[in-house]
Amino acid sequence: MTTATTAPAAPASPASPASLDARAVSAWFGTHKVLERVTLNMPAGQVTALIGPSGCGKSTFLRILNRMHELIPAAQLAGEVLFEGEDIYAPGRRLTDARRHIGMVFQKPNPFPAMSIYDNVVAGLRLTGVRANRQTKDDLVQECLSRAGLWKEVRDRLRQPGGALSGGQQQRLCIARALAVRPRVLLMDEPCSALDPTSTRRVEETIQELASEVTVVIVTHNMQQAARVSQQCAFFLAEQGTPGGIVEHGPTTDIFGAPKDDRTADYVAGRFG
Numbered sequence: 167m168t169t170a171t172t173a174p175a176a177p178a179s180p181a182s183p184a185s186l187d188a189r190a191v192s193a194w195f196g197t198h199k200v201l202e203r204v205t206l207n208m209p210a211g212q213v214t215a216l217i218g219p220s221g222c223g224k225s226t227f228l229r230i231l232n233r234m235h236e237l238i239p240a241a242q243l244a245g246e247v248l249f250e251g252e253d254i255y256a257p258g259r260r261l262t263d264a265r266r267h268i269g270m271v272f273q274k275p276n277p278f279p280a281m282s283i284y285d286n287v288v289a290g291l292r293l294t295g296v297r298a299n300r301q302t303k304d305d306l307v308q309e310c311l312s313r314a315g316l317w318k319e320v321r322d323r324l325r326q327p328g329g330a331l332s333g334g335q336q337q338r339l340c341i342a343r344a345l346a347v348r349p350r351v352l353l354m355d356e357p358c359s360a361l362d363p364t365s366t367r368r369v370e371e372t373i374q375e376l377a378s379e380v381t382v383v384i385v386t387h388n389m390q391q392a393a394r395v396s397q398q399c400a401f402f403l404a405e406q407g408t409p410g411g412i413v414e415h416g417p418t419t420d421i422f423g424a425p426k427d428d429r430t431a432d433y434v435a436g437r438f439g
């Protein structure tokens with residue numbers, strides 16, 4: 167752990183959820199345009215689900231929301247992403263600030279397998295240059311594992327390796343690790359696709375419990391999951407030879423119960439994709 171005096175101290179309590187606003191976001195890989203002017207408001211303290219067939223640009227859009235897209239060679243983008251009204255791509259904005267405020271959980275649970283459960287949770291602090299003393303770390307580990315719905319299962323074995331947990335527990339450990347840097351938004355890219363139904367349910371419960379504390383944006387192929395966990399839903403589609411875009415977005419109850427566009431109705435009913 168770095169103790170450099172310039173490093174920010176770990177905040178004592180969770181931050182409040184923040185809004186994200188994508189404005190006319192387009193994206194390319196080389197000359198291949200994969201998103202066309204996507205505009206979407208992701209309200210603070212709500213779960214927004216991104217749904218749509220494979221290849222329509224959902225993951226690309228998600229990566230743009232915390233500046234991960236720009237790490238891919240030949241990747242480009244246009245448009246704005248407003249975090250509480252401020253463009254994360256504005257000149258002078260630091261990549262590390264976007265990453266600290268906007269965390270990410272990936273499809274496949276990726277804890278550091280040989281590192282202890284405890285050290286996995288605090289690992290994010292080091293990566294984002296935040297300093298914390300032992301007591302602060304102890305408190306943070308308990309709090310984040312509790313928020314991720316894992317504390318009761320691991321409280322007696324915090325020194326065991328993260329890799330020894332089940333897949334569902336590993337994913338909740340990754341959520342705890344992401345929460346340890348106090349993000350105000352959490353992006354989740356198909357977080358349950360590698361999990362069995364019981365673990366999936368547990369992670370879904372965790373997402374619902376977190377929602378009032380951190381804004382969640384989740385990509386999912388599972389329509390039931392989108393309906394269960396989200397309040398807002400955006401349906402992405404890339405029609406033959408065209409870049410992906412949003413066909414329809416709004417309250418999840420409307421997208422599933424009263425979609426305005428026939429393509430949305432067909433997709434949520436499982437008639438394609």
Ligand SMILES: Nc1ncnc2c1ncn2[C@@H]1O[C@H](COP(=O)(O)OP(=O)(O)OP(=O)(O)O)[C@@H](O)[C@H]1O
Nearest residue numbers: 195198200218219220221222223224225226227238
């Ligand atoms: N690293 C990359 N290099 C080049 N093209 C890419 C890269 N990543 C994605 N693409 C292309 O961008 C388009 C959108 O992909 P993306 O993964 O964002 O879609 P998706 O809707 O998330 O798909 P899935 O549901 O299968 O994960 C696809 O045509 C894909 O081939």
